[in-house]
Each structure stands twice: as C-alpha cells, then as structure tokens.
Amino acid sequence: MKHFSKLISDVEITNKTNDKIAAFVDYFTNAPDRDKLWLIAIFTGKRPKRPVKTTVMKQWCMEITGLPEWLFLESYSTVGDLGETMALLLPDPTHEIEKTFSECMQEIVELKAKTDDEKEAYIRHAWSGLEVQERLIFNKLIGGSFRVGVSKKTLVNALAKYSGIEANQLMHSIIGNWNVNSITFEALLNGEHINYDNSKPYPFCLAYALDKELLELGPLSDWQVEYKWDGIRGQIVKRNNEIFIWSRGEELVTEQFPELVEAIKKLEGDFVIDGEILALKDNAILLFNDLQKRLNRKNVTKKLLEDVPIGFYVYDMMEWNNEDIRERPLSFRRDLLEKLFDAASTDNKTLFRSEILTAENWSDLIPIRAEARSMDSEGLMLKQKSSPYHTGRKKGDWWKWKVDPLTIDAVMIYAQKGSGRRSGHYTDYTFAVKKDDGLVTVAKAYSGLTNEEIVQVSRFVKKNSIEKFGPVRTVKPELVFEIAFEGIALSNRHKSGVALRFPRISRWRQDKTVDEIDTIENVKQLILSPH
Numbered sequence: 400m401k402h403f404s405k406l407i408s409d410v411e412i413t414n415k416t417n418d419k420i421a422a423f424v425d426y427f428t429n430a431p432d433r434d435k436l437w438l439i440a441i442f443t444g445k446r447p448k449r450p451v452k453t454t455v456m457k458q459w460c461m462e463i464t465g466l467p468e469w470l471f472l473e474s475y476s477t478v479g480d481l482g483e484t485m486a487l488l489l490p491d492p493t494h495e496i497e498k499t500f501s502e503c504m505q506e507i508v509e510l511k512a513k514t515d516d517e518k519e520a521y522i523r524h525a526w527s528g529l530e531v532q533e534r535l536i537f538n539k540l541i542g543g544s545f546r547v548g549v550s551k552k553t554l555v556n557a558l559a560k561y562s563g564i565e566a567n568q569l570m571h572s573i574i575g576n577w578n579v580n581s582i583t584f585e586a587l588l589n590g591e592h593i594n595y596d597n598s599k600p601y602p603f604c605l606a607y608a609l610d611k612e613l614l615e616l617g618p619l620s621d622w623q624v625e626y627k628w629d630g631i632r633g634q635i636v637k638r639n640n641e642i643f644i645w646s647r648g649e650e651l652v653t654e655q656f657p658e659l660v661e662a663i664k665k666l667e668g669d670f671v672i673d674g675e676i677l678a679l680k681d682n683a684i685l686l687f688n689d690l691q692k693r694l695n696r697k698n699v700t701k702k703l704l705e706d707v708p709i710g711f712y713v714y715d716m717m718e719w720n721n722e723d724i725r726e727r728p729l730s731f732r733r734d735l736l737e738k739l740f741d742a743a744s745t746d747n748k749t750l751f752r753s754e755i756l757t758a759e760n761w762s763d764l765i766p767i768r769a770e771a772r773s774m775d776s777e778g779l780m781l782k783q784k785s786s787p788y789h790t791g792r793k794k795g796d797w798w799k800w801k802v803d804p805l806t807i808d809a810v811m812i813y814a815q816k817g818s819g820r821r822s823g824h825y826t827d828y829t830f831a832v833k834k835d836d837g838l839v840t841v842a843k844a845y846s847g848l849t850n851e852e853i854v855q856v857s858r859f860v861k862k863n864s865i866e867k868f869g870p871v872r873t874v875k876p877e878l879v880f881e882i883a884f885e886g887i888a889l890s891n892r893h894k895s896g897v898a899l900r901f902p903r904i905s906r907w908r909q910d911k912t913v914d915e916i917d918t919i920e921n922v923k924q925l926i927l928s929p930h
Contacts, residue, residue, distance in 0.1 A: 423557030433501035482538035496528035606797035630677035662749035671718035679710035684775035714753035725788035847904025
C-alpha cells in the first residue's frame with residue numbers, strides 16, 4: 400500500500416505527462432504483479448462497488464475526532480473533498496499496517512458482504528494504522544470516488560514504455576473483458592484474452608487552425624471543403640466480421656454505441672473509416688451535453704438509446720479490404736468511401752457521408768462559414784485533395800476554419816474553490832443575466848482567467864460572500880465577465896431556459912457594471928440570430 404500511495408503522490412504533484420509516465424514505469428518495475436493488475440483495474444473503471452456509504456464514514460469520523468457537525472462541514476468546505484477531509488481530521492496512527500495494495504483491494508471487495516459492525520471495525524482499524532496519504536487513498540477506494548489526474552492514454556503509454564508492446568494493443572487489452580482474479584499481469588499485457596489483429600486502429604490525422612489568407616492556399620479546386628462537426632472523433636474498424644470503435648483518445652468505445660455496430664454490419668467488406676460521432680434526433684444535432692450522456696456507459700439502456708440516438712458522419716477511409724490506403728490521396732480515399740456507401744443494400748439512417756461543399760471561389764465560402772452554426776457546425780474543414788492520411792498533424796494539408804464564438808456579458812453570483820492545485824482559490828464560477836427585475840443563472844465556467852486574475856477574484860469572494868451552501872459561496876453580483884460559447888439551444892432542464900455549449904470566460908469586463916449585463920431575452924435572441 401505504501402508503494403501505491405507513493406505513486407499517487409508522485410503523479411499528483413506534477414502536471415508533466417513525462418513525469419507521470421516515469422512514476423508509473425517505476426511502479427510497474429518494482430511492484431508485485433497482483434498490485435499491478437489492481438492498479439490497471441482501478442484506472443480503467445474496474446474498481447469494486449462501494450461497500451460502505453460515505454455518510455456513515457463521515458459519522459464514524461466525527462465520533463472518533465469528537466468534532467461537531469458544523470465544524471466538520473466547515474472543514475469539508477475548506478478542503479473540498481470528503482475523503483481528504485476525513486484523512487486530515489483523524490488522529491495520528493497508533494500502529495502500522497503493512498499490506499500490499501492488492502491485499503487491501505481484496506479486503507475491500509470482501510467487505511461488501513460483511514455486517515455493519517464488521518465494516519465499522521475494519522475501517523476504524525485501518526484508519527488507526529495508515530498515514531494521512533494512505534488513509535486518503537483508502538477513503539477514496541472505499542467511497543468509490545477514486546480519481547487521479549491521469550488518463551487511460553497516459554497509463555497505456557507508461558505500460559508501453561515498460562513492456563515495449565504497442566500502445567494501441569495495450570489499450571485494447573486493458574479495456575477488454577478481464578478479471579483481476581483470473582488473469583496474470585503478463586497475460587493481460589500480451590492480450591491473450593483478445594484478438595488485436597482484428598481491432599488494430601490507425602493514428603488519427605489532425606488539422607491545424609487556419610492561420611493564413613484563403614488565397615494563399617491556391618486554387619479552391621485543389622481542396623475538399625466540409626463542415627466541421629463537433630462531436631466525438633471516432634474510428635470504426637471492421638475486419639473479419641468483427642467491429643470495433645475507437646475514440647481519438649485511443650479508447651475502445653464499441654459497447655457505448657450499439658446502433659453504430661448494427662449500422663456497420665450492413666456495409667459490405669472490411670474497412671477502417673474515420674468520422675464524427677454525434678447525437679442526432681429528428682434530423683437535428685443535439686447538444687454536446689446530450690452526447691456526453693452516452694459516454695463511459697457500461698450498459699446503454701433502451702431509454703437512453705431512444706432519448707439520445709447516435710449518428711456517425713464519415714469523412715475518410717484508411718483501409719479497404721485489408722489494404723492500408725493512407726498514402727493514397729484524399730480524392731482516391733473519398734471515391735472508395737462513396738462506393739462503400741453506394742453499395743449499401745439498405746437505407747442507413749445512422750451512417751452519413753460528410754457532405755462536400757461546393758463553391759466557385761474562396762470568397763463564396765465566407766458566407767457558408769458564417770452560416771455554419773445554423774447547421775450545428777463549428778465551421779469548415781479545408782483538406783488538400785492530394786493529401787495522404789497523415790499520422791498526427793502536418794501543417795498545410797488539413798485546416799480547420801472555425802466560426803467565431805458567441806459572447807454575452809454576465810455577472811458572477813456563485814463561486815466555489817477548485818480541486819487539486821487550485822483548491823486554495825475560488826476558480827469555479829456561476830454566472831447570471833438579467834430576467835425581469837432579478838437575475839437568472841445562465842452558465843458555469845472554470846477557465847479563461849489568468850492566475851493573477853484568479854487571485855483577485857478569490858479575494859473578492861472572501862470579502863463579499865453573502866451565503867454559504869456547503870463549498871459554494873453566494874457573492875454580491877458586481878463582477879462582470881464576457882462569456883464565450885460555441886452554441887446555444889433552448890433547454891427545459893435549465894432554469895434560464897437555455898443551454899450554452901462549452902462556456903468559458905473570454906475576459907473580465909472591469910469596465911462594465913452589473914447594470915450593463917445582457918438580459919435573458921438578449922441571450923435567447925442568439926438562438927434565432929447567432930451572428
């Protein structure tokens with residue numbers, strides 16, 4: 400457990416990916432195989448179900464420390480994390496527990512079937528034998544909220560560096576169906592429970608933001624122009640009657656989109672295609688917030704399938720009948736894509752060819768781009784017809800030409816402290832606009848300010864708090880900010896009646912007062928005229 404605790408400390412104190420990878424490689428080099436398996440399980444969502452409610456753990460902590468609830472809650476609001484609050488408040492350990500990480504995890508699994516008295520005795524004993532950092536990790540593992548700032552991709556890159564095995568193969572292996580108690584660490588890394596040859600994806604080809612004048616690109620006839628869709632970039636692999644869906648984050652997400660699997664089955668041949676996963680209903684693209692409901696789901700319910708149906712806009716092909724065609728020009732790959740769809744035996748309402756836009760000259764594209772938001776698009780993609788399908792980014796062949804964001808002026812009314820390195824400052828804000836004679840919340844934002852501005856806003860919050868709701872502070876409505884966002888739609892789930900897409904702070908309007916902020920009518924008008 401001490402070795403695992405040190406690993407978590409090492410990865411939490413740095414924001415450098417290479418340092419995180421080095422910490423994981425060290426762990427994989429020195430930890431027992433069972434500990435390695437449990438680490439991978441925890442970081443890939445295979446942690447055991449919560450055996451004890453956190454409200455009960457909170458009560459036991461208050462009994463041990465003798466703290467009144469108001470003081471415990473005040474401590475919680477300052478720390479911002481329940482598991483960490485309990486770890487800090489509990490007295491120093493009276494003995495030392497020497498157990499491996501895997502032994503602790505096995506005990507947590509078995510704890511689920513214990514009586515309430517046995518659970519309490521076990522947790523109290525553990526609390527009295529663990530140092531603060533170990534106790535914090537223990538609390539999070541028990542509470543089922545173990546989250547560390549490490550992506551699956553970082554974990555996989557560390558495993559690849561440690562083992563020498565290709566990262567994509569490792570991703571498929573650790574995301575696949577396996578159990579800590581029925582597989583060895585070596586077997587997991589080697590993917591003995593999967594057939595990687597059928598699922599192997601390609602690295603994605605990425606675009607740069609357009610940073611030059613259109614005329615500098617040469618003749619428009621040399622370019623393929625499409626709408627830029629804002630969903631989840633996806634790669635669909637169909638080989639030997641097996642279908643796999645990969646996200647751009649190199650995660651296998653096949654089970655999250657069963658309707659895509661069924662649609663792909665209707666297409667003949669083997670292929671690998673690239674496109675955008677979007678939430679589509681009644682011929683309209685839903686909000687990205689709706690799409691998020693479909694992500695990271697182990698089981699996709701019938702109701703979710705009906706409420707948030709999925710579509711796939713296909714815009715490229717990398718492999719055709721087991722031949723890698725990435726080095727062939729885009730025009731060739733697009734012709735094959737057209738033939739694939741033309742040969743489909745049924746009318747497919749889930750798969751769509753990304754439309755190729757036509758224009759006489761570059762200037763004709765300017766109004767098309769300006770109207771892109773009305774098509775639920777972020778702008779336009781410009782792709783050189785002669786370009787291969789690159790690995791990663793290569794400047795000059797693929798450009799993204801996004802529309803300018805929408806903006807409103809709003810006042811901050813709530814603030815909450817951040818987590819991790821930002822836990823000492825108020826960094827999470829809620830903004831409102833005018834409605835009748837009052838205010839109505841319209842967006843939350845967590846980014847856009849400089850470190851110096853965050854410090855200034857935190858000072859304001861501390862001096863001008865009106866009410867407390869746990870970690871949230873109601874503040875005097877005086878600070879005005881320009882909020883930028885990519886799109887807007889009517890929403891019954893929001894008090895304001897609207898939902899903003901990707902809101903963030905554009906700038907702090909210290910030149911404006913609350914009397915000058917937008918009204919909810921102004922905001923709704925953007926739905927009708929988003930320019």
